[in-house]
Amino acid sequence: MSSSPPPRARAAAKVLPADAPTTRGLTSVITGVVIVCALYFGRDVLIPIILAVLLSFLVAPFVGLLRRLHFGQVPSVIVAVFATLGVIVSIGVLIGLQVVQLSGDLPHYQRAVERKIQNLERHTVGRANAILNKASNDLKRISPAPTHDADGRSRLASSGDGRVQVEVHEPPPSPIGLAQQLLSLVIGPVETTGIVLVVAIFILLQREDLRDRLIRLLGSRDLHRTTTAMDEAARRLSRYFLAQLSINIGVGLVISIGLMVIGVPGAILFGVLTALLRFVPYIGTWIAALVAVVFAAAVGPSWSMLIWTMVLFGATDLIAGQIVEPLAYGRSTGLSPFAVIVAAIFWSWIWGPIGLVLSTPLTLCLVILGRHVERLEFLDVLFGDRPALTPAENFYQRLLVNDPDELLAQAESLLKARSLSTYYDEVALAGLRLAYNDLLRGVVTAEQIRRITESAHDIVEGLEETADLLKRPTKNETPPASTGLSEEDEDVRHSPPPNHFDAKQEGHTTAVLCIAGRGELDALAGMIAVQLLRKHGLIADLAPYARFSRTNFTDIDLDGVPIICIVSFDATESPSYLRNLQRRLRLRAPQAEQIVGITDPQNLLDPDGFLRETTSATSFKQVVDLCVAAARRQTGDSVAWEGLTNGREAAPALAPALTAPGPVIGGNLQNA
Template identity: 25%
Template sequence: MAKTEPDSPDAGAAAGTGAIAESRTMRWLLTGIFLIMAVYALYFGKDFFMPVILAFLLALTLTPIVRFLRKRGVPDAASATLLVLLSLTAVGSAGYFLSGPVIDLVNNAPSIGQQLTERLAPLRRPFEKLSHISQQIGTMTEPAQEPGVQKVVLAQPGIVSQAAGNLLSAGTSITIVAVLSLFLLASGTLFYEKIIQSFATMSEKKRALRVVYDVEREISRYLFTVAAINAGLGAVIALGLWALGMPNPLVWGVAAALLNFLPYIGALTTIVLVAVIALISFDTISYALLAPAFVLLCGIAEGQFVTPMIVGRRLEINAVAIFIAIAFWSWLWGFVGALMAVPLLVVIKVFCDHFDGLAHVGNFLSAQQSSEEPDETEEGLAGRKDEAAA
């Protein structure tokens, strides 16, 4: 049998292929390790990373206003201070005026649940027998407690101490967001200049500058436009619920505007909450259903007509990616993380669209099929077969 010489071309090619495969495997392993470590860092360092990312998103949203005022002779420091103070005033005023109705809803939650149960009693009667059987099975399968054995219950922190801790943490986060966003807005182009100075050649500097400005323009336009659309949606819902006689319509308008940053899930949550309050507030069920129906109609009009017409189709995100992002960031940072999920997803998509090596990631996140990718549907394959036959 003939043996392959060590220095033969076949042996060299095989060694080169093995080295390439090994290098690719190591690269994937290092990437996976980096992602796992990044997730752990974001989870355990959320008190630091969450306000920092919120500050960057706020600065991106307000940057076009600062640039607009700069062209008219207003210094960046003055416009940045004014915008940050207006943002804090708006958030503080909304929290102050809505605190009373929200606290009343929380305090009346047991009575609201009891009233809802009474209103839905005719619908629950077919399921009461099954519920009774399930309770009996649970009682029989529960282990009997031996005589003389005492249960130990750990004392939980009081509500006042928990509220004080949450208030202190929220105040710290808001302070970090306000101060950091103020520095980012007041620095003007200094932050971008520092990024460009990190590159050596002039071509790399130009490319970095183009990418930075494109990402800033797209993200600021998206965030500012979506925030304005959500504010308008909340105002319309508040006025409509006020006309229907819904209690606390301003609360539901603000809730609709805030929850609309969560596509699909936020609108569904608003509809369910409004339906619950309407069922216990109005005498007839048919009239009570008008309130959630109105919210649903407003959500359909906003999602299918207003937002696509104003924002455009280019920045639409794949629905599967949206659900995954909301689930991931809500697990990571709670409700605030869920609100930040879609803006961060848009940031990732716009960034990936500017690099050829990450184009497949941007294409996956996009809701529209890329024109550069081949059509692998049945119609596309049939069309190519017809062209080949012709």
């Protein structure tokens, strides 16, 4: 056999120049700055409106329930809003009663605090003072005596400077002044609450009209996209608020009951405080826990009350955060943990404590908006919980950096809910298509091609023992990694694997000769095809294009080979070398059925490019299905091609492959 021809010379990588800056980017930056400034300087007007909108999302399910009970629209809204107001007032009264009760027992708690402080000082500061005093006395014994002046007084002594201390006392406030101070503290929250309730009532009364006006304002040209975005925002916000409110109430009840059992005074107050502060992401629970722990340490006769309080808050937050919240929120809230932290910092800077509470729902609205508005897509990429790269893009990126370990971990996760052939089609084939497009552009270097080849070999070899079966995840298994598909396309991952060829049941064996094209990625596609064919009961081997070139073709005998599969990413374009290869194969093996893949689904095979008897495949699953169908049309045992030099002299060596398929990389591929 003659030596393989040298590899083709590759043009230097040419990366397209970056787009020149345009006025669109500058306009976007200016618009963003203006929006941030408007949010900051208009917070006194925007905060009540935003609170009213979010309150309407929270009350809307209750309004819908009342309307299903045949209440009118106006009575339903009034009853729901005033019921919400009653709950808010009740919580305020409960907090006030608890504060009054604790203030009445404050002298008792003060004495307990003083005793503990004295004990702490005696065991910490007192011991430190004793050590310092001892050290000071030791220094005085060894230091020289101080010198005295003519009057016999120490130079260190200082005489008075004759200054007189003056203290300024303000007169006690009058009753009118006390009333004004009290009103100044109360009138602000009462005014904001009134504005929020009035705006929420009008939003609930004119909900459909406001929705239509927003559609007209934001996207009347694309009603489907705008309606989908608004429905998704309303659904996610309502679900988030209801789930969060239910969880917070449950956590508050558990904390109140637990503190009562421990014996901490004001247990109801700390439970309500915990329920309210849990709206602050991540740190809200621990702020309430810090207050409760400090109070328990102050009033408890020993340190046991403090320890049990810490255990109560830690266990409750762990169960609520790791078990209850994932069950209540479903798959996720739609935000990444990074987004929650950044949003909390940004909105607290813009709007203060209220912004900290509203940070999660506001950012969730922005992420939903970014999913449906092209110019705001960066918001979904930065703050959304969906993967930034699809599995195919991640596959290609990991190939470029030669990281097969992460790819194998991704494959194991994805294979929990899909068959091996589906994984190869959705992830590996799609990723190799991306690499093929970059090869056509001339931006892939020789070093990157080497990395891609090495990593892909490791992936195929690592999946050698994986059966091509559809495994649905059980309830106790972790969910598979995200496919990056839309919700309506998620059923693709459950597509059944190809048919299996049973040699005993069919009564004969069938061999498939896979011939890779001469492209850099064709051998990788051929390896995957051979692996899948062997897993489905066929004898398969892979040969490089060089073995079937015009100069080497005369040394090859294809008598008895029933199925020939040409695997190449160039199949769609049907280049001349593939057409000539197919004609030579047809002349030498007219009895063999020919299958050509992998063609592009978006650009099907040109019927005039190959022989009319050719069958094309767009995926690995179709390759296997077509080969299995062709094998069932055979009537007798066929001869495998692996290792043949002249005729069939090496055919007996393949007999063990009927029961135990060999490695994917055959001898011919290694010789290539």
